[in-house]
């Protein structure tokens with residue numbers, strides 16, 4: 001199967017941190033569904049939301065409301081647990097990205113060790129796929145993780161850009177090469193490559209220029225920047241930088 005590509009690099013906007021701000025006070029504001037609609041109008045191609053085990057930002061109700069309200073695809077980030085599998089099967093988002101999750105982490109700190117848990121992941125990937133959900137694995141840009149994705153038969157991998165984003169100088173350049181090599185290896189194997197984590201206006205262009213990448217998922221920076229310039233302008237500027245990189 002060839003990767004699904006439209007030529008244009010898609011932007012998935014992660015709206016988790018709108019919910020983080022709402023939850024700081026309780027109540028309904030700011031509403032992540034409204035943020036998703038503004039992001040869509042500003043050029044987002046999809047919306048990403050991570051329903052964490054502890055519900056620290058997105059809630060079950062948010063997922064239900066997003067599913068109802070969105071005209072663009074929803075990508076549900078989820079841990080590989082029976083609870084999250086049941087929720088995904090109930091809501092049937094366009095895509096589900098399996099991420100590693102530890103309660104004590106502040107954000108998703110590393111990629112999923114797909115290579116180390118093929119037997120555990122295989123039935124979950126199969127159930128999601130059978131429900132018509134596009135399965136993605138959030139992995140480090142490493143050949144053994146891509147090979148695990150091939151073994152698992154998933155159509156998509158999302159490459160963790162956190163290492164790239166947090167490094168500088170030669171170390172960052174080396175991490176960018178790892179991302180490019182991983183994206184090329186995925187494409188060679190018929191797997192669509194996405195990327196995300198820690199991307200900003202300042203660091204997105206070299207990643208967006210990797211030709212095999214089909215989608216970037218970006219959240220924390222866009223929502224933070226929205227405080228200063230508004231969400232519409234924040235998404236539009238990111239979209240423009242991504243387009244200019246191609």
Ligand code: PXP
Nearest residue numbers: 108138196197198217218219220
């Ligand atoms: N992709 C995945 C799989 C993630 O877990 C996250 C963080 O939730 C992102 C992308 C977005 O990362 P950031 O919020 O740093 O832009």
